[in-house]
Amino acid sequence: MKQKKTILGFAMIIHSLYSYAQQPDQEYNHCTLKTRWHSNMEVTPYPRPQLKRDNWINLNGQWEFAITDSADSKPIEYSGKINVPFPIESKLSGVSKKLNPNQSLWYKRYFNIPHQNGKYLLNFGAVDYEATVYLNGKEIGKHKGGYLPFTIDITNFIKNTNNELVVKVYDPTDTGPNPHGKQTLTPSNIYYTPSSGIWQTVWIENVPQSFISSIKTNPNIDNNTINLNINLNSDYKNKKLELTIYIINDGKIINSKSVLVSKGSNQSILSLSIPDAKLWSPEFPFIYDLKVILSENKKKIDEIDSYFGMRKITIQKDEKGMDRIFLNNKYTYNLGILDQGFWPDGLYTAPSDEALEYDIKAIKLMGFNTIRKHIKIEPERWYYYADKLGILVWQDFVNPPQQLPIGSKVEFENEIQETIEQLYNHPSIVLWTLFNEGWGAYDQERLTKFVKKIDSTRLINGHSGEMLYSDNLLRSQPHKPWMNSDIVDIHTYPFPRNTPNLPGKAKVIGEFGGIGVSTYGHQWNDMQGWGYVQANATELKEKYRQMTDSLKILETNGLSASIYTQPFDVEDEENGLISYDREIIKIPIDTLRALNKKLNPFAENTIYSNFHVAQDIDVNDNDNRFNELLAKYNNGNRDSALLRRLVLIATRQKKQDIVSKIGNDYIEILNDPYSFDNLRLIKYITKSPSDKGFRMFLEKSNQIDKILGNYTSSDVLKPIIKKFELPAFKFEPDKNYDWDKILKDVTNKYGEIGEEAALGRIMIEYSGLLQNKPDWEKFGKYYVLYFKKALKHPEYIINMLSWPIFKHINDPETLRFAATVVKYAIDNWDNSPNTIDTYANLLHKTQQTQKAIEWESKALEQIRGTKDEQTYAETLQKMKDNKPTWPQN
Structure with a gap:
């Protein structure tokens, strides 16, 4: 019998399983961070610049909305207003509510x-994920x-x-096949x-x-065509129609x-020649205008404005025989x-x-000539600005779910094809990332x-x-990497x-950097800033300089x-x-541009008049100010912003x-x-x-859970109770505790939350993990007591604790109870093969063999x-033969 799911170690057992999915349905996005465009949203220009018509009606703006269980019919009433086209979770939607998968x-x-x-054609730029459209009561x-x-x-469903x-x-x-x-x-x-x-x-x-339903452009710079x-569309039938195509340069x-x-x-x-074609590139993003007119009996009936760029992207050998990325037959470092x-x-x-335009302008002004658009498809106008302003785009396809549930592969491959068809004409896009x-990932070669x-x-x-390094450690080593790819990407x-x-194949570094620098007052969450490496602004500038120097050396190697x-x-x-x-x-914009010029010779050529990128960071406004700010506090300053910042710095510095002390003062002054x-x-x-917060979470747990989410109070209190009231998790083979007294004392002091913390600790004790001498009878007893209270929000991995129940316990009631616990985990968060296998073995041991x-x-x-x-096949065969799958004494 396999041993893969015995209790493998303390770190694997002591693992939280509750999730943010249990947050309440009140306001979802609580961050108050805004951009400069937050209150200045202009009317959206025509959203499809490469297939543009003048006769259109914009349906953005306020709509009514309602949220129902997904199985419900249409809502009887709509509960509020939502600003389209902003996601319901966003501040700009005016709603900031979470949408659950069952809604x-x-x-x-x-x-x-x-x-x-x-x-009349009704167009949607994008709806995430599945949309059903009704007009005047009809789907x-x-x-x-x-x-x-x-x-x-x-057309056939509208009225005036x-x-x-x-x-x-x-x-x-992220819970479906999409x-x-x-x-x-x-x-x-x-x-x-x-x-x-x-x-x-x-x-x-x-x-x-x-x-005209679509246009596809294919430039050929080698023969100027x-x-x-x-x-x-297919409605012209036997009409005599004529297409006229105009290629326009500066209005001519x-x-x-x-x-x-x-x-x-x-x-x-058809093919048209372009004499002395001007080529599109980041340093010279020349665009030709294209007009297509559809006529019947020499009378114009439809007209489209579009554009294209003359551009070619290939892998070629340079003068040293190295495979490089070539733009327009010229090596160009991306x-x-x-x-x-x-x-x-x-x-x-x-x-x-x-704001869309700002992002691309800011990136170009920093000295970059390439954007990797990371697993998101932008609106068409983002690519229009990439074309117009001149930036190379590496476009990722949007990844399928990692567990590849049924239907996900078909959905992913359909979206690959639709993405290419949708974005095909943009000269800025030079590479697809699979x-x-x-x-x-699956079927990569195919x-x-x-x-x-x-x-x-x-x-x-x-x-x-596909080959990933973190802190100089190789985290993944593929067997046959980059099959059929044009790129070797680490x-x-x-x-x-x-x-x-x-x-x-060209050699590229698909991601590096990730240096985290906090910007006080401009953070999404001032409690949890993250980067692969943390630094201050001065350190960032020096690290970035070192990185560009390294890249320049690596460039000479291909x-x-x-x-x-x-x-x-x-x-x-x-x-x-x-x-x-x-x-x-x-990093100051001029410094960035100068550093990036080492690899992009045109980095300092981009100029935009009346364009403000951002204010330079105050290099001195960081955690090094702690003593200065603490002195203000010691002198009696109790400004809430000062106290909040001090307590967060002290937390990061582990003081x-x-x-x-300051946290208690901060809570005291809050309105x-x-x-x-x-x-x-x-x-x-x-x-x-x-801490004052401990008493708040203990005495007002129901009120707080309604605000922060189910079981939040328990999440906060139990680790503290275990640290201060229960024996530490450590090996003590000769130590004996009066667990009944501990359980009683903790329960009396902290109520049900304390009782649950103590039951979990006792359960782990009798598992043998801490003393190498398990007491399976008591382990089973406390397993039942603990999960009767904590099933919906366990602190420990259910599968890891349920496997020894199957192996070592014969009491039918305990086994049946363990089966219900594992089934709950399968239904709610863990449908891995290991957990399903545990459930099947528990069923078999309780004589539910067919199931x-x-x-x-x-x-x-x-x-x-x-x-x-x-191993799984052998287990299945034993079940079919009605033989035990558990150890025989």
Whole structure:
């Protein structure tokens, strides 16, 4: 019988399993951090610059909304207003509410149509994740995919006035089969607040019966031509239609062509020459305007404005025979930065179109020529600014869920194809990234070929960070890395390092850096700033200088590109060069540009008039001010901002006596100690029974849990109770405790929370983990007592404790109880094969063998192809033969 799930060590057992998913449904995004565009949101320009029409109606603005259980029919009433297109979790939505996976979000608004000629198309830039659209009471369309646009022909469903538009949204975030990027219901340092619902522009456009539905541009700089695929809708039937294409340079037509649309075909493929073509590049982002007119009997019926850039990207050998990235047949070092596209007030949605443009301008002014757009698809206008301003874009596909649940592969591959089709025409995009650091990776060789087949005009990075270094330790070593990829891509934190040489592939560093520098007063969460390495601003400048020097040396050895993490802080991640609100820059802009010029010769050429990047950071305003600020406190200053900052610095410096003293004073002066923000800080600094916060969480636990989330008070109090009231977790083979007395005393002093803490501690004691002499009878007794109280919020890994119950205990009642405990874990957070296997074995031991066989078969199916497959298969066979799977004495 396998031994893989015996109690493997103290660190594995003492592990919290409750999650942020248990937060309440009140206001969700409590951060008050704003950008400069927060209160200055202008009317959105036409959202699709490469297929632009003049006749459109913008449906952004206030809609009604409601949240229901996902199985419910339409809501009877709508509970409030929401600003579209901002995610419901964001401040700019006006709602800031969480959407749970078992809920649906409903939108409703009314609109009028000025006239009813031709067709009307309803367009959504993006809805995360699944949208069902109703118009005037009828379902008219569905769409899956949280990052991609979709269009519905509403011609046959509209009336002139008072059209009722309803959109139902289901978004499981990271609990379903959908690609979700770095959104999560359990926020951490590198995963962020979800963005559910409508998060890009909604608009209606009026088109003729026959209209231009899409354009595909393929530049060829080697023969100065542009190849065009122009698609029409299928409604023209046997009409005699003519397409006229104009290529325009600075308002002057430099070439044109007219063609008749063939009968029975809705696609025209043609090529136009461009004399002395001007090539697109970051230092010279030249754009040709393109106008396409559809005519019938020489009468214009549809007109599209578009654009394209003449650009070529390849892997070629330089004069030394090294494989390099070549732009327009010229070696170009891709000096890049990892941009995640999050905003403190809008989350996935930028506060305004100007804000979208700001990000790219700021990155160019810092001296970079490349952006890696990290597992997010932006609105079309972001790519328009990338094209117009001139920045190379490495575009990530949005990763599938890491556990690859049923349906996730199909969804991911559909979205790969849709993403390429959607963004194909943008000259700025020069590379597709398939997978990132193993997140949801599968069939890499096949999928890399799949991407190349769809788009052979760009580079493909089959796996960014497939080889990953952290603090000089190699964390992952692939067997056959970068199969079919054009790129050898490693991640190395914090400092850059050399990459392997593989023939025909360019060497790149897909991520490095990550130096965390806090910007006081400009933080998402002043209690939990994070970076791969923490530093102050002065140290950051010197480290960045060292990194650029290292990169320059690596370039001589064949390195073609590097991607620094990152341009802007994102939530708890404070490793950006600019603060999350875009107000503070951590290295002066001129210094950055000068350093980046070592690798990007054009770094200092970019100039934007009347453009403010950010204010320089105050290099002296950091934790080194502690003694100065403490002196103010000792002199009687009790300003709340001063006390908050002092207590946080003292916490980081591990001066717990000062934390408790100043923390108690801080709580004393608060006008509303039970507000969310104040309770969050009190929770963070409460470390002992003498802290005022301890008494608050003990006496007002129900009130606080309603504000901070279920079991928060228990989370705060139990570690303190265990530290100050219970024997420490350590090996004491000759020590005997009167556990009955300890349990009674702690329960009397701290009530149910104390009782639960003591029961858990006693359970671990009798497991034998701490003394190497388990008492299985008592372990089973306290297992039952503990999980009767703590099943929904355990401190310990259920599977690790339930396996010895199966192995060593024969009492039927205890075994049946353990089965219910494990089943609860499976249903709520842990459906791993190990846990399913434990459940199946418990069922088998309690004579529920047929059911056990069904569950062990599920475990075996999940584990197929791994080294454990044979062990699971043997267990399943024993169950089928009705033989014991537990040790026989």
